[in-house]
Amino acid sequence: MKKVLTGIDIGSDLIKIVVTEVYENHFYTLAATNVHTSGVKKGLITDSLAVIDSLKEGLKEIKEMLGIQITKAIITIPSNDRELSITSGEAEIMGEEQTVTATDILACLQDATTHKVSDDRELVTVIPIAFHIDDAKDGVKNPIGMTGSMLSAKVVIGTVPRENITPIMNIMKQAGIEVVDYVFGETGDYYAARTKELDSKVGAIINIGYDTMKVAVYNKGIMIKNEIVETGARTVDQDMMYMYKINRKTARKIRKEFAVASRKYASESEKITVTNKFGEEVTIDQMELASVIEARLLDLLSLAKKQINILTNREISYIIITGGISEMLGFKYVSTMALKDIASVLNMTSMGIRNNIFSSAFGITQYLNDKLSLRGKDYSMVNDVESNELVTPEKKTTTITNESIINKVFGYFFDK
Known part of the structure; x- marks a missing residue:
């Protein structure tokens, strides 16, 4: 049976769905999509029905790609008001x-x-920092196969208010999705960028979303501090809406298809003509627009840098930037201007999702696989019949109960 895992990330502007196959500890993207949504503001659900409609649309697109209906997933949970503690x-x-x-x-x-x-x-x-056998001073990441009488562990646990999770779980149920596990999007971002080298360092990841900017600090692969800054790529669209008197849909289209992040990458001869809110034709000069966007991005990155300094006084070895806007031509140049050589833009290398909007959705499938491996579980989100349908070429062309949410998650990992 194929080992197939699905990740769903609900953002303020887009819902991202990624289906991966794990083979010999490598991840291969089988399908991925993103659909626009309303009903989410600053990471929290404000209109469940709107989110359900968008999620169903995304799941329908995935079914058309794979030939099977996705019914199980790991999902991201907003880290608003999260608490991290060591126990x-x-x-x-x-x-x-x-x-x-x-x-x-x-x-x-x-x-x-x-x-x-x-x-x-x-x-x-529940992220293990290290395991110890008996009185051994040196800890290990994975003690399976070692011998002794007592096993102890130091772990980082992350919690959020119950009201952050319940609406999302209800949405998943209404859309026909069984939630196998949930995790912070920031954890997914780290796993999308993860290397053996990063696992030994202290660093930060900045995810510039549409409404918010998530700034997280990691020590040896474990998130130790994070903050949600209430600004994001929306401000770039708002600048264009103000300058050219255009609506948000037009501004978004320009940002994705015409704009560049810096004057260095703009052309004086590149111009487009659009219709503004008053029915008038407006000509937009790429060089002029790049000046405005560059200034806005420098402000965002400067704000993120200040937040990192507030979160930790440790020496930072890396800063990785992700989020859809980081895909703009010239963004790497602007990030170096703001954060110096310590900064890099996430490079999604998995076939089918070479776009940073998918970093959280893709990374959480890697997190789940890592978690399952440590707990000795071999698991797939599709059964044998679905797996056979998935690999058949012609197929490719054609609840919340009274039981607590935490018991469901722990029941899966601890009781079975």
């Missing part, structure tokens, strides 16, 4: 000859979270 747990090693197994790891992580989450909050992530 610890331990468990007696019960494996044969006191060899650590996935069952021992699950028991240790469960102990680390017991009575650690208040009733009004939901657990989103």
